[in-house]
Amino acid sequence: MATAEAFETVFDYIPAARYGRILCLAGQIPKTGPQTILHTGRVGEAVDLEQARQSATVAAEQALAWLGREAGGLSRVERILRVTVYVAVADDFEAISQVADAASGTFSRALGEEGRHPRSVIGVARLPRNAPVLLEVTAVLTGH
DSSP states (O other): OOOOOOOOOSSSSOSEEEETTEEEEOOBOOEEETTEESOOSOBTTTBOHHHHHHHHHHHHHHHHHHHHHHHTSGGGEEEEEEEEEEEEBOTTOOOHHHHHHHHHHHHHHHHGGGGOOOEEEEEESOOGGGOSEEEEEEEEEOOO
């Protein structure tokens, strides 16, 4: 898997915080550049299921880029502890777990068993920058 670039934010927060071996990432959207995202809009309206899954994959790749950057390489990620997947959805869209599976699969492919994780999947009305998907990721790093 090609490593994505960890795109910086222009807003007033830090993209990652570390406490001991725990690393928490700010919400990751499907950025394709510092100011661009792959798709915009709510899933089931402007964004179809396949586009939402692509967006979840790109957001997961962004998270992996940040994990690698902050940890000093993905080999220093001992385990993904938890992922929360927010999906901006139309009122009648129900396949939010299928969207989240694209992100979960990305972590598993990149990190093997250490990338498998517990998760929550939440449907919401809107996300920042009109993104269809946002991921929150918490990981533990190796001790050395």
